Amino acid sequence: MKINFYPAYILFLIFSLTSCKELDTVNLNNPDRQTVLTTGGDLIAALEGGYINWWQGVHGDHPALALSVAGDAYGMSWADFGAQRMGMEPRTAYNNRTTEESDYRQVVQEPWFGCLSAVATANDILAALDRGVSIDRDGPQDQGVRAAAYFLRGVSWGYLGLIFDEGLLVDEYTDLEQELNFVPYPEMIAASVAELELGIQTATPLGEDFVHNYFNEVRLNTDEFVQLSHAYAARFLTQWPRTPEENETVNWQAVLDHAEKGLTYNFAPEADGESWQSYHQWVFAETGQGPFWARVDQRLVAAMDPSQPSRYPETAAKGEAPLGKTEAQSNDQRLKTDFVYLPKNNFPVDRGEWHYSHYKHNRNLTDPDFAGDGSSTGPMPAFREADNELLRIEALLELGQKSQAISALNAGTRKTRGQLPNLPSQAGEQEVRQAILYERAIELLSTGPASLWLDRRRMMSREDYLEVTPLGGLQTGTPAQLPVPAEELRIQGEMPYNFGGPNDPEGIVAVF
16 A cells, blocks of 8 residues: 555644544645744644644544544443444444544544644654754754654554554654555554654663653653553553454563663653643543443453353343342452442443443542543553563563563562452463463553554454353454555555454454
């Protein structure tokens, strides 16, 4: 496939103006860059807009909710955000067509165009620096802007690689008048990690002169910026595989190297009710949009209480008694601290009782440092220190250092927050792997966007929708990656394609 970047970006601008979210964007992908960025102040303003575009494209209600429902992290039967259709059982393909309604198309449009817009911003800033636009004549402020642009481009390429089957690698030297080839997701991930490393190399010599403040209410010094860059590199290197077979090809030594230099703090920009918002407002219990939206998927309830079914029984439509024991019990203390029990379900029966659950995620109420409402107040958890540690632990296990992995698990959130018994030293590899996946599912719920969708697709085999297990893989037919948006393909005269559904049980083979 080939693509002309300019028409796609114009399409993004049109889309952003009609979207339910008003993006604070500036069209920096201008053929005459010299008329757009002329002063040091322009560089900073542009970066601020680029970071907003990336944040909203990845952490907004599209695509995070639909992919989280597809990954059985949440259940939600409402049609909003594409969640109902991505959560059908048996699974259906993502129908990548321009004739679909806007809300559904945004599942692919938001991350695609949001990340491309952020890349275009980074490219224009780097080109402006190279031609002499300056804050302090190539001093620490200019170098800080350069490092921030490398980071922005790196995380944008990384999420394109995590979410889509193909992406675009466009830098400040690319001739945008020429057609550009799509590249497969492994190449997107490799480029992303290299870009994050370039940002690290640029920022590190600046020491105390470096300041990064492009995330709302988050001010990073050099060490914190470097840690965040390493953490994202570890995330991308770990979560890119679409299948367990691909998971065996991960460069676990590289994951370990990055994770060991990763986060020692929790990364969470603050909501402001305007540009900085997230999907969290639709999943929390008593803040944001309240109890009528997404609930915790029944598979996670069963993970904490094995006596619960992994799939909510379809009984109400038949006039039968619903789930017998609706309130779960668990040795994991997080069931009490992180979740709230609701005796009644409010999803319509005719939309599928598999969406039902008696639990909402409640951690934002009992852990004030965890999150606000995801809309107008409080932190929006995007990358927890515990996430980085679990990436490190998984790398240890996959590198044959099982005893170290077990020791780290027993010293981590499994014990400090869950108060669960120690994993025995003689535990087998698969038991340790399941313990890692359990921690990623429970401890990291409502943090990194679509994290469980990314983990289920790579760590465990696909499962039939009637036979799902709590910590098994994606349901058969679930899209394990998203297609390039049909709008993009139409511009090039390419045929739209889908992933998932009965004709693509693994969710990774394009169906035209």
